[in-house]
Structures are given as C-alpha cells and as structure tokens.
Amino acid sequence: MMVGYFMRRMTVSMSWQNKALRQRSSFTTMTHNSILKDSSHGCQILMSPTLVSLDSPDIWASNNHHTHYQFSSNRNFSNEQTAAVINGQSKIACEVRRMEDSIGNVPGLAVIMVGDRRDSQTYVRNKILACEEVGMVSTVTALPNDCTEHELLSAVASFNVDPSVHGVLVQLPLPQHLDVRKISDVLSLEKDVDGFHPINIGNIAMRGREPLFISCTPKGCIELLIRSGIEIMGKKAVVIGRSNIVGLPASLLLQRHHATVSIVHAFTENPEHITREADILITAVGMPNLVRGNWLKPGAVVIDVGTSPIEDASCELGYRLMGDVCYEEAVRVASAVTPVPGGIGPMTIAMLLCNTLDAAKRAHNFI
Numbered sequence: 279m280m281v282g283y284f285m286r287r288m289t290v291s292m293s294w295q296n297k298a299l300r301q302r303s304s305f306t307t308m309t310h311n312s313i314l315k316d317s318s319h320g321c322q323i324l325m326s327p328t329l330v331s332l333d334s335p336d337i338w339a340s341n342n343h344h345t346h347y348q349f350s351s352n353r354n355f356s357n358e359q360t361a362a363v364i365n366g367q368s369k370i371a372c373e374v375r376r377m378e379d380s381i382g383n384v385p386g387l388a389v390i391m392v393g394d395r396r397d398s399q400t401y402v403r404n405k406i407l408a409c410e411e412v413g414m415v416s417t418v419t420a421l422p423n424d425c426t427e428h429e430l431l432s433a434v435a436s437f438n439v440d441p442s443v444h445g446v447l448v449q450l451p452l453p454q455h456l457d458v459r460k461i462s463d464v465l466s467l468e469k470d471v472d473g474f475h476p477i478n479i480g481n482i483a484m485r486g487r488e489p490l491f492i493s494c495t496p497k498g499c500i501e502l503l504i505r506s507g508i509e510i511m512g513k514k515a516v517v518i519g520r521s522n523i524v525g526l527p528a529s530l531l532l533q534r535h536h537a538t539v540s541i542v543h544a545f546t547e548n549p550e551h552i553t554r555e556a557d558i559l560i561t562a563v564g565m566p567n568l569v570r571g572n573w574l575k576p577g578a579v580v581i582d583v584g585t586s587p588i589e590d591a592s593c594e595l596g597y598r599l600m601g602d603v604c605y606e607e608a609v610r611v612a613s614a615v616t617p618v619p620g621g622i623g624p625m626t627i628a629m630l631l632c633n634t635l636d637a638a639k640r641a642h643n644f645i
C-alpha cells in the first residue's frame with residue numbers, strides 16, 4: 279500500500295517537471311533530416327529521426343530477406359528519408375488515436391526508477407515526454423536509492439496486474455544491492471517493452487522464433503541502418519560490448535539480418551585489429567573516445583550507443599553526454615556516424631513507443 283501511494287505522488291511531480299523539459303526535448307528540436315552530410319569530410323551524420331514508422335521491414339518472416347534490404351545507395355537519400363520520418367511520426371500518434379476512438383483505450387507505459395542519477399532522470403523524462411507527444415499515458419515510480427528488493431518487485435508486480443499499463447520498464451543501472459535478474463522473474467512477459475526477459479532475448483537468438491519484444495536500443499540501431507539505406511546482409515559487423523541490454527541483442531539482431539558478426543569486449547586483445555575489419559561498427563561500452571579514427575575501416579558505418587555523462591558546469595544540467603567514439607576523428611574516416619547526443623538515444627525512445635503500442639494492441643486484441 280505504501281509503495282502504491284508513493285508511486286502516485288511521484289507520478290504527479292514527475293509530470294510537472296516534464297513540462298519544464300519540453301523545451302529541450304530532443305524530440306521537439308530534432309531536424310527532420312535524419313541524414314546530414316558533413317561537407318568537410320564527406321561523412322554522413324546519421325541523426326535520429328523524430329519518430330520512426332511502424333512498418334519496419336519484417337525480417338522475422340522466413341524467406342523474405344532478399345527483398346527488403348536492397349537499398350541502392352546510402353547517398354542522396356535525404357529527401358526520401360524526410361518523407362519516411364514524417365510519415366512514421368504521424369503513424370504512431372495516429373495508431374494511438376485510432377485505438378482510443380475504436381476501443382476507448384490508449385497505450386500505457388510505467389517506468390520504475392531507483393535512485394537519483396541525473397542522467398537516468400533525463401532519459402526517463404525524455405521517455406515520458408515522448409509518450410505525451412503521441413498521446414500515450416505514462417507513469418513514473420521513483421523509488422529511493424535504498425529501497426528494498428521487495429519494494430521494487432512489488433512495484434513491478436502491481437503494474438503487471440494494472441490493465442491501464444501495457445508496458446513496464448525498470449530504468450538501469452540499479453543500485454548494487456538490487457539484482458536485475460529478479461525483475462525478469464516477476465515482470466510479465468507481455469509487458470516487457472524493454473525486451474529484457476530471457477525468453478525475449480532467447481527468441482531473438484533462435485532461428486524460427488519470434489520475440490514478443492526486441493530491446494529498444496538494438497532495435498533502434500537496426501532501424502536507423504535500414505532507414506539510412508545501409509545494407510546489412512553480407513557485411514562484416516563488429517559490436518563492442520556484450521551486455522544483455524545492448525551489445526548481446528545488437529549482435530544477435532545483426533546476425534538475423536545476415537551480417538557476419540564479431541564481438542569485442544573487455545577481454546579482447548588488440549580490439550582495433552578487429553574493428554578495422556568492420557563495415558558496420560556498433561559500440562556500446564560507456565568509455566568516451568575509446569574508438570579512435572585509426573580503429574575504423576575507411577568508409578565504415580559507425581553507430582555510437584555509448585552515452586557517458588561528463589561533468590561540465592557550463593551545461594544546463596551540469597553534465598554533457600559523450601559517446602564511445604572520437605567523433606572528430608571518425609568523421610574523417612567513416613562514411614556515416616551517429617552523433618551523441620542526437621543519434622541512438624532518441625531512436626531508443628522511439629522504439630520504446632513502438633513496443634508499448636504493440637503491447638497495448640496485443641493486450642486488447644486490437645489490429
């Protein structure tokens with residue numbers, strides 16, 4: 279009971295704070311051109327679209343993988359890309375409206391956050407803002423840093439049985455005394471919009487199986503590649519990092535898209551020898567400037583997932599985000615690079631909306 283009361287109070291205060299953040303939301307300020315050309319080096323900057331469409335090519339159905347990925351060129355794509363993005367953005371909001379008009383329900387997302395990390399607060403606010411913008415309902419449960427495992431799991435369990443909540447997300451990282459594995463023991467598989475459940479990850483790994491949800495960040499990486507006209511099939515891809523949330527599912531997804539995948543991690547010797555082979559490099563470590571220009575094959579496509587908050591008093595929030603890639607060097611070598619911020623972060627949020635919409639449609643049997 280106490281947890282429920284606390285949750286409701288926090289919901290109110292967070293949504294108030296969100297209004298203040300609206301002005302600086304990457305969703306509202308982002309350019310509609312998701313590919314910008316860096317004129318000085320001929321490298322494309324793969325910006326995240328404001329929102330992506332719901333009709334990403336269906337790779338899961340067998341035997342269709344020769345049709346969808348034959349984009350002719352990753353150059354001169356900007357006009358088509360803009361059209362697709364605007365179309366995609368309106369599509370999620372339209373689907374939410376269609377659902378409300380037909381059955382009187384809108385998708386609902388519950389976010390549980392433990393502790394007071396500033397960067398986590400920013401990411402969560404961005405998620406809530408994004409929900410608002412497409413007409414979804416959202417709620418944030420903020421638990422104190424020293425909350426018990428029981429409190430956390432009770433919060434998850436209460437959302438499992440709340441019919442207005444279709445997706446539940448526990449923001450990571452958790453304080454050390456809490457075990458992330460316990461969450462997936464409790465969280466309803468049908469509400470796992472983060473794609474963390476072992477069954478969802480396992481089903482990405484196995485041929486002929488369909489996960490209910492694909493983790494948002496890896497899904498966003500693939501979506502951005504596809505939307506940017508970058509062919510994955512047959513390419514050499516390297517993923518740096520092998521976490522359950524990003525690296526592992528990213529490597530599995532690239533494989534499902536028929537790339538030849540290598541994984542680099544903390545114990546890999548001479549990682550730069552491996553990354554220099556990559557046509558596509560996805561890096562998810564959390565170490566600023568780990569990837570230097572000389573780690574890249576000329577013409578490579580570089581997706582920088584890393585977001586490390588670095589103290590910077592001159593910034594509004596007292597910190598700025600840095601990716602894993604030395605951006606200034608990468609743009610001189612790569613054919614395309616995602617910036618931080620403005621690259622994969624907003625894609626992650628867009629995929630969360632897609633997953634939440636899917637969850638709601640499934641829950642209400644709404645087609």
Ligand SMILES: NC(=O)C1=CN([C@@H]2O[C@H](COP(=O)(O)OP(=O)(O)OC[C@H]3O[C@@H](n4cnc5c(N)ncnc54)[C@H](OP(=O)(O)O)[C@@H]3O)[C@@H](O)[C@H]2O)C=CC1
Pocket residue numbers: 495518519520521522523524525542543544545546549562563564565583584585586622623624626
């Ligand atoms: N933009 C977005 O939407 C998102 C961004 N992120 C960001 O991505 C980054 C990674 O997140 P997450 O996967 O959760 O982090 P984890 O800390 O869970 O995983 C980091 C991975 O990096 C590997 N690693 C550590 N040091 C090195 C090194 N020197 N060389 C190569 N690999 C190394 C680790 O290897 P090992 O397994 O051997 O320990 C591990 O697999 C963070 O900056 C996070 O903030 C995360 C999620 C979403």
Ligand SMILES: Nc1nc(=O)c2c([nH]1)NC[C@@H]1CN(c3ccc(C(=O)N[C@@H](CCC(=O)O)C(=O)O)cc3)C=[N+]21
Pocket residue numbers: 302304400401404447448449450451472494495585599618619620621622623624626627
């Ligand atoms: N259960 C769980 N799921 C996650 O998806 C998850 C998580 N835990 N823990 C932390 C990471 C990180 N992450 C980001 C989300 C949005 C931005 C984002 O919006 N970035 C903006 C800028 C942010 C800002 O406004 O400063 C951008 O890159 O343009 C970044 C990073 C999700 N993560």
